[in-house]
Amino acid sequence: MLPERLSNGLCSLRPNEDKFTFSAVFELNERAEIEKEWFGRTVIHSDRRFAYEEAQEVIDNQEGDFVAELTHLDQLAKALRNERFKRGAINFETTEVRFKLAEDGTPLGIEPKIRKDAHKLIEEFMLLANKRVAQYVYDLHNGKDNNTFVYRTHDNPDPEKINTFALFAKRFGHELDQNDSRISTSLNNLITEIEGKPEENVLQSLAIRAMAKAKYTTDSNGHFGLAFRHYTHFTSPIRRYPDMMVHRLLQHYLSGGKPVSKDEYEELCLHSSDMEKQAADAERASIKYKQVEFMQNAEDKPYEGLISGLTEWGIFVEIQETKCEGMVRMSEMSDDFYEFDEDNYRVIGKRNKKMLSLGDKVTVRVIDTNIDRRTIDLTFVDDERD
Numbered sequence: 001m002l003p004e005r006l007s008n009g010l011c012s013l014r015p016n017e018d019k020f021t022f023s024a025v026f027e028l029n030e031r032a033e034i035e036k037e038w039f040g041r042t043v044i045h046s047d048r049r050f051a052y053e054e055a056q057e058v059i060d061n062q063e064g065d066f067v068a069e070l071t072h073l074d075q076l077a078k079a080l081r082n083e084r085f086k087r088g089a090i091n092f093e094t095t096e097v098r099f100k101l102a103e104d105g106t107p108l109g110i111e112p113k114i115r116k117d118a119h120k121l122i123e124e125f126m127l128l129a130n131k132r133v134a135q136y137v138y139d140l141h142n143g144k145d146n147n148t149f150v151y152r153t154h155d156n157p158d159p160e161k162i163n164t165f166a167l168f169a170k171r172f173g174h175e176l177d178q179n180d181s182r183i184s185t186s187l188n189n190l191i192t193e194i195e196g197k198p199e200e201n202v203l204q205s206l207a208i209r210a211m212a213k214a215k216y217t218t219d220s221n222g223h224f225g226l227a228f229r230h231y232t233h234f235t236s237p238i239r240r241y242p243d244m245m246v247h248r249l250l251q252h253y254l255s256g257g258k259p260v261s262k263d264e265y266e267e268l269c270l271h272s273s274d275m276e277k278q279a280a281d282a283e284r285a286s287i288k289y290k291q292v293e294f295m296q297n298a299e300d301k302p303y304e305g306l307i308s309g310l311t312e313w314g315i316f317v318e319i320q321e322t323k324c325e326g327m328v329r330m331s332e333m334s335d336d337f338y339e340f341d342e343d344n345y346r347v348i349g350k351r352n353k354k355m356l357s358l359g360d361k362v363t364v365r366v367i368d369t370n371i372d373r374r375t376i377d378l379t380f381v382d383d384e385r386d
Contacts, residue, residue: 055121077120129235152233154214304320365378
């Protein structure tokens with residue numbers, strides 16, 4: 001992301017200032033169907049800047065600045081969302097966390113980020129712009145001799161991974177139809193079934209791991225997760241370089257330019273996909289660092305948790321109160337010698353035959369933390385009593 005002086009200043013749509021922008025402009029009817037669309041360079045003069053919480057309060061209470069406009073946009077966004085799911089988009093809702101920080105950066109608390117209608121409203125119109133820009137460029141020559149462009153694609157899931165996930169979901173009593181034409185609907189039904197249940201986070205996480213990874217490419221192969229035939233990233237140029245490439249190429253073609261080098265842009269797409277992975281890894285590492293720092297000073301008490309992962313050397317547990325993940329090392333489990341049953345996602349005690357499986361509820365205590373390694377060591381409270 002650009003430095004704050006640019007992302008929140010020069011390049012931000014701050015109110016009461018003229019800003020040079022690249023816009024996707026749509027006229028929608030009451031069913032959120034596109035009547036007209038236009039793409040091009042614009043000047044935007046914003047009248048009001050809303051935080052998500054402010055916009056949500058206006059929608060919920062039906063009073064405040066631009067209440068009619070926000071309510072109408074919310075209704076259109078919900079229509080777009082419903083249509084997307086009808087076409088087979090996957091309704092993944094992963095849990096993210098945010099930190100309450102002291103002035104010196106020390107984490108004082110951790111809480112889950114809750115996505116409300118205001119967040120989803122913005123998301124739907126961003127998806128609309130991204131989809132229609134990709135479709136517009138793809139259709140410029142009626143699908144023949146296509147202009148080189150930067151697409152965001154997401155392949156269909158690997159059947160073997162889906163089968164492994166289906167077998168695991170069945171252990172919790174959930175069936176998954178693996179037929180290619182019905183997999184999206186079946187996944188959404190499963191996600192609805194597990195909402196609020198102990199196995200929700202584990203199955204959501206495993207379902208995401210069973211999916212292919214999205215990437216940037218010059219080949220428009222569609223986006224499985226969103227159920228779009230053509231998709232790109234147009235809407236976040238202050239965050240992602242591929243969006244800048246999309247802006248430049250779109251303007252080039254709007255001005256009548258000829259197709260650019262496919263090989264050159266494919267190389268840039270590969271680089272962007274690699275940089276995206278590195279950025280995601282860095283973000284996960286930074287979140288883990290703050291989680292470990294918080295648990296270092298957390299109250300010494302038992303925590304309720306869910307088994308979130310299993311290996312031959314340890315059992316990963318996600319603490320429900322703080323959403324922090326730590327490990328109970330098998331070598332530290334004193335009540336028995338446990339063996340890892342990889343095929344069934346569980347460990348089994350050699351003598352007592354006690355089983356611990358993915359998704360099980362457990363009670364743990366923090367026994368050690370290591371900031372440098374970003375690790376949290378746990379012990380089962382039952383073991384302490386033993």
